[in-house]
Amino acid sequence: MWGGRTGALLRVWGLWPAGVRGRRPLGCNAASLAGNNSPQCWNCGGPGVPKRGDGFFCPQCRALQPPDLTRDYFSLMDCNRAFGVDTAKLQNRYQQLQRLVHPDFFSQRSQTEKDFSEKHATLVNDAYKTLLAPLSRGLYLVS
Known part of the structure; x- marks a missing residue:
């Protein structure tokens, strides 16, 4: 029902339960989209943002992080x-x-x-x- 971009955003915001049928992984490390608890960047899969500092951007690809x-x-x-x-x-x-x-x-x-x-x-x-x-x-x- 909620596939594509809408489903991805629902997963990002934590509104899509993990066990719901039809959940598709995104092409870029979907597990890291859940929030800053993951050490990986959602965009490049790199080491992500360190907890110290502002933590807004990935140090490798400069993508804005959640x-x-x-x-x-x-x-x-x-x-x-x-x-x-x-x-x-x-x-x-x-x-x-x-x-x-x-x-x-x-x-x-x-x-x-x-x-x-x-x-x-x-x-x-x-x-x-x-x-x-x-x-x-x-x-x-x-x-």
Whole structure:
């Protein structure tokens, strides 16, 4: 029912159960599409992105990698995990990340990278909004 690109995206986003009939492997190391838990790049099958650093791009082919949805907002935005946040530094980091992953910069790339870009940009937006406002930052800290 959901084959081709749609099925691939459902598998990437974790919405396609592993045992469902009709699941076809993609041509490029489909196991690594599940997220940053895999050490391999989804595009070239290379060693992938190290956990240190931002981890947005494959060091070999420079393909945008899937976002780590479990990553802490403070580490993503390069802030100390504390209630007091330097909002100027937060804004600079937000702008820096959006220049890296904004979907407008991926219009000529593969559909997979476009989708990853949208997910990265959404994650960065959510982190910025959460950490910018003191109330939501405090609630995020205690959660």
